[in-house]
Amino acid sequence: MPATTIMTTLLSIISIILAWLIGSYFLGADLLPAPNIVFTRFLHEIQQEALLFHTSVTLGRVLLSFVIAMLIGIALGLVMGSLQHADQFLDPWLVFFLNIPALVVIILAYMWLGLNEVAAIGAVAINKIPNVIVTIREGVRARDINLMNMAKVYELSRWKSFRHVLLPQLLPYLAASSRSGISLIWKIVLVVELLGRSNGIGFQLHLYFQLFDIAGILACALTFVLIMQAIELLILRPLERHANRWR
Amino acid sequence: MQTAGANKVRLTLKLRQKIFHGLASAAKAVLGEVDLSVSENEFVAITGPSGCGKTTLLNIIAGLDTDYQGQRLLQKGDTDDIACAYVFQNPSLLAWRSVEENIRLVSHRQTDEAELEQLLSNFGLQDIRHQYPNQISLGMARRVSLARAFNTKVPLLLMDEPFVSLDEHSAQHLRELLLEQVKQRAISVIFVTHNLHEAIYMADRLIIMGGTPATIIEELVLGDDRGNRQEQGIQQFKSALIARYPTILL
Numbered sequence A: 001m002p003a004t005t006i007m008t009t010l011l012s013i014i015s016i017i018l019a020w021l022i023g024s025y026f027l028g029a030d031l032l033p034a035p036n037i038v039f040t041r042f043l044h045e046i047q048q049e050a051l052l053f054h055t056s057v058t059l060g061r062v063l064l065s066f067v068i069a070m071l072i073g074i075a076l077g078l079v080m081g082s083l084q085h086a087d088q089f090l091d092p093w094l095v096f097f098l099n100i101p102a103l104v105v106i107i108l109a110y111m112w113l114g115l116n117e118v119a120a121i122g123a124v125a126i127n128k129i130p131n132v133i134v135t136i137r138e139g140v141r142a143r144d145i146n147l148m149n150m151a152k153v154y155e156l157s158r159w160k161s162f163r164h165v166l167l168p169q170l171l172p173y174l175a176a177s178s179r180s181g182i183s184l185i186w187k188i189v190l191v192v193e194l195l196g197r198s199n200g201i202g203f204q205l206h207l208y209f210q211l212f213d214i215a216g217i218l219a220c221a222l223t224f225v226l227i228m229q230a231i232e233l234l235i236l237r238p239l240e241r242h243a244n245r246w247r
Numbered sequence B: 001m002q003t004a005g006a007n008k009v010r011l012t013l014k015l016r017q018k019i020f021h022g023l024a025s026a027a028k029a030v031l032g033e034v035d036l037s038v039s040e041n042e043f044v045a046i047t048g049p050s051g052c053g054k055t056t057l058l059n060i061i062a063g064l065d066t067d068y069q070g071q072r073l074l075q076k077g078d079t080d081d082i083a084c085a086y087v088f089q090n091p092s093l094l095a096w097r098s099v100e101e102n103i104r105l106v107s108h109r110q111t112d113e114a115e116l117e118q119l120l121s122n123f124g125l126q127d128i129r130h131q132y133p134n135q136i137s138l139g140m141a142r143r144v145s146l147a148r149a150f151n152t153k154v155p156l157l158l159m160d161e162p163f164v165s166l167d168e169h170s171a172q173h174l175r176e177l178l179l180e181q182v183k184q185r186a187i188s189v190i191f192v193t194h195n196l197h198e199a200i201y202m203a204d205r206l207i208i209m210g211g212t213p214a215t216i217i218e219e220l221v222l223g224d225d226r227g228n229r230q231e232q233g234i235q236q237f238k239s240a241l242i243a244r245y246p247t248i249l250l
Helices: A004-027 A034-046 A051-083 A084-099 A102-113 A117-141 A145-153 A157-196 A201-211 A214-243 B054-062 B099-105 B112-122 B138-149 B167-187 B195-203 B232-244
Strands: B008-018 B030-031 B034-039 B043-047 B071-073 B085-087 B156-162 B188-192 B205-210 B215-221
Touching: A004 A034, A034 A051, A051 A084, A051 A157, A051 A214, A084 A117, A102 A117, A102 A145, A102 A157, A102 B043, A102 B112, A117 B215, A145 A214, A145 B054, A157 B054, A157 B188, A201 A214, A201 B054, A214 B030, B008 B054, B008 B099, B008 B188, B030 B071, B034 B215, B043 B054, B043 B099, B043 B195, B099 B112, B112 B138, B138 B167, B156 B215, B167 B188, B167 B195, B195 B232, B215 B232
Parallel strands: B043 B188, B043 B205, B085 B156, B156 B188
Antiparallel strands: B008 B030, B008 B034, B008 B071, B205 B215
16 A cells, blocks of 8 residues: 555544544533543453453354345345346335335334344345345346357356356456445344344443443444454455456 | 258258347348358358348357247257357457466366367467456457367357458468368358458358348359469459449448
């Protein structure tokens, strides 16, 4: 990374901390604790087993619902992108699920299935699946017809044609839906936990909310922002770079 | 000159009509009756005005376009992998696979490494085998696309203006390469081109298409000396043809 880029990023981070400090000064330390207080709290919390436990529980839910949503979304996206009749039939369903509020799905899932893990993870996945379908369908529709014709004439097997011809064309769409997916999913997971689970960061936030512990809430948020940033930098970016190496 | 009776027939096409259903426009017949049969080892060139449906005809023969009235029969031998190979106007290479991987991809059998080396060397691709398609020139990409077609055991090769927008020197080199490879492997070719000179130079039989909907308006047998015709003879033949069909060939 060139020095100017690093400088700009650094300046940006400093401006966030400054804005936070100023806000804290005007609102008072009760409503918006200063960065150093939150940071001390954060350091204190991560030494406790409780935060670690709740974070890992939440991450587990994020991961599981992400995998489920991606698998189902990709499969349906492929079908709807390549088969016109399936697309016509499923499109009203898609529109319905795209527009149903996340909260409604969560509440109904808890009411129908009870306050359990299946309902929680299922509700999160259902909220994400329609977005994955839309992105993947777009990718399949934008596929290069010349290359698909090539695969057909040379009678490539279904698997070969998918693996070497179609899938590489879908990678940018997969990357886009993974990235937007992971950030959407972890936000919904917190809501699900807040409403009906007795562990996880969402549950912890609910506790702090009842105690009016703003520093605790901010420390939790900071943990999650850092974890998501780490996932982005250590997993998503390198994967994307690997997929784009031929450019 | 090969006659249809003496050799095995590779393609029999009895096209009655091909209608193009545009999204906005009314249905339009692009191709009328086209009866075409191609024998083993035969090199057929098809020419005609642009937009007259030559590519559509190739797509029908290749089985890519199945929305037409008529019959098509491709004869595939027992040892052939696929019924026909197609060298598209656009090289249609996978940008995310190296030159060598692109060629390997279409193979239907265990790759014989020595054979692959021979193929790469025939087409002068050894030095760029590990490069990606967007790192090589259009001329090179066309070579890769040709080499790919020859990495299958195939009785019939379809080609859609494969040498267009190349400089004359590389185009001529590729023409010679093509004629040599086709002869070695006894492959039949259907070659669509706008370049009348090229067609007369390479083909055993020349088909001129035209009209709306397009049909075969003339079929000329050129003889069995493809690739060895004298420049002067080609020029004379070409001038005579243009004089006969000025609106179609100019």
